[in-house]
Amino acid sequence: MAPTANKKRSTKPRSASSPRVRRTPEEARLRILDAAEARLRDGGPEAIRLQDIAADVGISHPTILHHFESRDGLTRALGLRITERLVADLVDALSKEPATEASAESMIELVFATMNDSGTARLIAWRALSFESSREALPLLDTITTLLHDRRVAHARENGLVAPSREDSAFIARLASGAALGDALSGGIWTQGSKEARATDARFRRWFAHLLMEHLGEGDET
Amino acid sequence: MAPTANKKRSTKPRSASSPRVRRTPEEARLRILDAAEARLRDGGPEAIRLQDIAADVGISHPTILHHFESRDGLTRALGLRITERLVADLVDALSKEPATEASAESMIELVFATMNDSGTARLIAWRALSFESSREALPLLDTITTLLHDRRVAHARENGLVAPSREDSAFIARLASGAALGDALSGGIWTQGSKEARATDARFRRWFAHLLMEHLGEGDET
DNA sequence: CACGATATCTACAGTTCTGTCAATAGTCCC
């Protein structure tokens, strides 16, 4: 088990005998995945244990095996869901955002917020660690890039500016998501998390947004 | 075990009976940590098993317990060593770097290279995941910040420019290390790792360096 | 209401892993 991670185990003793509830497969899978994700979130990678998860949900562990075939199946499904939800969250948030020029700052805020939200960065990192070889490459960067690029092109056209290259947009997306991921992760390591740290965090994001906007204001270069 | 991670186990069967070798405690700890790190690197977080590691080193697993007290002790020591070495590597690399103005690009290269080097980012991510609560906060950012800031101040003085604020330097360090970490990690997830990807990677780093240099050329703002 | 499908349970099996203990064997020093 992860050294200093939470060590809670088998929280709910499950009601005595067997008031057996029967859920739809989807509902069951959902609850199991939720519990597994919670375990992973604050217990570290080694906290994905069938019996613990089953106890959390209030079922017996063979039920998990029934729905996911094996522990591997569970972690695989979990990894898939995590990444898919990240993509959905980002796309959703970015789509809602008004396409004003100054929105770079709030876009940065959005990406960082999404990464920090309830340990998303930790989940993504776990996935990166656990599934290294299985390259089910995600269309995440492509999606965000397109979203951003279209907006920039439209903006350039409206204001009679020279349109940015697609690669430039791709790099912005890559830098933003990478920085958000890295910052959220390393936040736990080399900054001391509390007190005025939040204020500094906010200033950092604004600084980063300004940095990008400085860049956006100029022409492209090869 | 991590789903698609390498599944090699107990590679070396250890020579038959007992040509018992006796090492110094330091040497023994070193070899054990090396083996553990290798396991972690390409086996994922769940691959740190005493018996496997012992087999790799060519010793019996109680020896590991003798030197590290417990599995926890081992992972803790490993986490510590990983981060300490990262700091040392970065400081070392940055110190050697000539303090020319255009060195921003090579500094970026350095940070990215260090993070990508033999899975360092993976190791750091593992540490972030496993030790979330144990805030043995590292002086990494402070160290790098100081290194960078001193250089910038000196450069500004030589050229009669206005000196940058320390927070600006801190943010640059934070962005660079965060981006490097995030990029190295996510590199495995949402880009498809090979072919012309390397070329794009290189262009991305250069683009990022230019972005920073654009910023460096200007005055500070609050 | 009866029946088929299947989600769920209890009980168990088999494996594997960490940790303990007492014995063994290098290495250093007198």
Added chain:
DNA sequence: GGGACTATTGACAGAACTGTAGATATCGTG
């Protein structure tokens, strides 16, 4: 050479975890 120190080991203990098998309950449907 003899003795202390301790790194190393084999064997074992205890626990925990994943996975299996057969029984059981619940729900939809004819």
